[in-house]
Amino acid sequence: MKNLSRLFFVAVLLISFSTTNAQDQNNPWAITLGVNAVDFYPVGEDTPQGDYFDEYFNVEDHWNIMPSLSMISVSRYLSDGFTLNVTGSINRIDKFGTNFDPVTGEETTNKVDDLTYYGLDGSVSYSFMKLINSNSVDPYLGVGGGYTWVDDIGAGTLNGTLGLKYWFNEKLGIVAQSTYKHAFEDYLPTHFQHSVGLTLKFGGTDTDGDGIYDQDDACPEEAGLEIFNGCPDSDNDGIQDSKDDCPNTAGLAEFNGCPDGDGDGVMDKDDKCPTVAGLKSLMGCPDADGDGVADGDDNCPNESGPAANNGCPWPDTDGDGVLDKDDKCPNEAGTAANNGCPEVKPTEEVMNTLNEYSRSILFQSGKATFQKQTDQVLQAMVAIFKEYPQANFSIEGHTDSDGSRTMNQALSERRANAVRDYLIANGINADRLTAQGFGEDNPIANNKTRAGKKENRRVEVKLKN
Template identity: 70%
Template sequence: MKNLSRLLFVAVLLASFSTANAQDKNNPWAFTLGVNAVDVYPVGEPTPQGEFFDEYFNVEDHWNILPFISRAAVSRYLDDGFTFTAAGSLNRISKFGSNVNLVTGAETTNEVDDLTYFALDGTVSYSFKDLVNSKVFDPYLGVGGGYTWVDDVGAGTLNGTLGIKFWINEFVAIDAQSAYKHSFEDVLPKHFQHSLGVTFKFGGTDTDGDGIYDNEDACPEVAGLEAFNGCPDSDNDGIEDSKDDCPNEAGLAEFNGCPDSDGDGVVDGSDKCPTVPGLKNLAGCPDADGDGIADGDDACPNEAGPAANKGCPYQDKDGDGVLDKDDDCPDVVGTVANKGCPEVTKEVQDTLNEYAKTILFDTGKSSIKKESEQVLADIIAILNKYPSAKFTVEGHTDSVGSEKLNLRLSDARALSVKDYLVANGVDEFRLSAEGFGESKPIASNKTREGRKQNRRVEINLAN
């Protein structure tokens, strides 16, 4: 009796320090080994039996217990908290209720010869584990039937069972239960059978072999981790593959499992400079001078400058007060009014025309005489000082000859001078040529000297 009480105490103590799961479809099978006690007293029958539940816990006077394993059971989880259990038990009956001395009123145990007790029972039970919301305490009710033999006499019984399991861990529980067995034949007394045992659950399906049964495995066909309900984490970064944007590269949770090798807050897949820390707004590339232009696209990475100038600071190389970006002639000193280019003054214009008047042609032709090469070189030097200015080469004649021939000759001579200037380095888009014939004399055509002055070439600033 003392040993039984101690076993019950240990069972409760172990259960109070554990969290586990009851028998379920993950572990559908279980077997139990334990001891049983048979009590024929509190079953509502006259002496030597007694009223229902009278002296229900009178272990010493009424309970018949064998001091070794005397009950074995196999259970199969059905569904929705229901379990079927087949059990076999044996015992010896020496206590059969109580006798009362009619004179003294003293009550004594009714002793009988050791009767052999053997029972086979089947029970369907329902677990209230979910109702009590506990992983440790697993109370249950059951109903079933069986067949019991006392010595050589046997009869069927209808059984009602109340019990509780204390789950020590995921697979082991202490099972304490009490069953009322009602016999409808006089040859077998009604009785209670109490039992205490150790239950071991097992079974279940684990398709991927990861130790997590399929019905709790979110990825039943792929081996995974318990932390992720059986789903894998291929790169071992602590983020399951289904939530990992980079499942084959270890990364950070803040980037959904993708790596950021340079630690700049831009994931490698979107980082144009993945090995160098940079800025998010520059796709992970650095900007050493802080001008908003990535170093790789910055012509002056160590000097801040605008994008319009390729990241370089604006300059005024010729010092004329017009920034190079706005200066049409960045290498030549000019004026602000002329967009940084030098302006052609009246003095320069007069000098050009003084030179142009000395250009000599073969008589009646447009071909330039060799002795004019020097003056043409001087003209070219002047024109190149004003790279943005445009000029018109004008041809003029005296009035000798027909007006038609004079116009044609003036056109030809103006074009000849233009072609010479272009051939010697003047941009042709800065020059135009036009002949005016005898229409614009600057002196009288009645004198030799006047006609000489009218036969001329002028180079004037284009309007």
């Protein structure tokens, strides 16, 4: 029966060793070097050993300690907080319980000749480190067995362990533990073995040698950077290769790692002129004269012209503003309305056009100052006035019925004069222009509706005889 129990114990140890490769975590291995103390006293047996935990901390009377390295332990992390441990220890036994004098009632330490002590133990422990949410304090419990010899007499033991580790950093820590060893044989006393030592973790796998263990390495077979979880950035532009459209050429994040050598906002691979800053609309090529024709395709790169004429301006021989290609009188200054031919007075059609422009003039609310977008409309009116240098015009201002009649009258006059002043400032002879305000007196739509009021707020141009 005794041999059967020993075989069972050895079988348990062998099964435990066979599972050590089941998991692979960062620094799965650890080695611990330290000293141990053996105490045969407080283990619940008759004198000279005493009751359980009786004088448990009586180091001087009961603990057997070698003043040198006397314990080595190798452990392998399994999974989910479980660790396999194998420990070897050596000691000298010269204290074995207590002598009791029934006459005097005195107790003295039971001294024995120096006995040799050897222990080989294996256990599986569970760490409570994650449970208490700690990065340094690591309490644990363990259960296992081993074989202990005292002066060449040996027996198997069933062991229970309580321990505490404190990690100074990711790899180095200090450990203290107490193990209860219950012997399978009567001739080996049950006892406690305490130990303290330094422990060092090691053995993480780093296939690509980039300093990041495979478990935490998103690219375990390709050396990379910690900031990218072990993945590479070949061109060192701060964008990992897997997200870099140009992984071998340093570039910008806004272009997914591709370069823009001329800094024009068009990345080089899409830039028809990659060495010269240009426009996005022209695929990165410049347009010096701003005519919408890239300089490389522009026959007149410094003079604005249409694409239809290869970037060169159309000629206007008579200078009347009507290009020769559209001018029916190219050698005689005329008007655009008359296809480049001279005209004395504007036609009804021209006056209608002029009033379409004038009615679209926009003023600041309640003021006689123009809104910015009105400038283009006023310039168009200036062009028509210049086409008829002999004609005179009246500028008339009108308002809706909101507000007082007096205020509306004054506002209409100011707006009419504002238009006249603009035309004069842009080259129209003041003698040809008059300005007059009519306030709210001449509505052309219903002032009771928003749309009607909008139509009534207007400037009109009349041809004077």
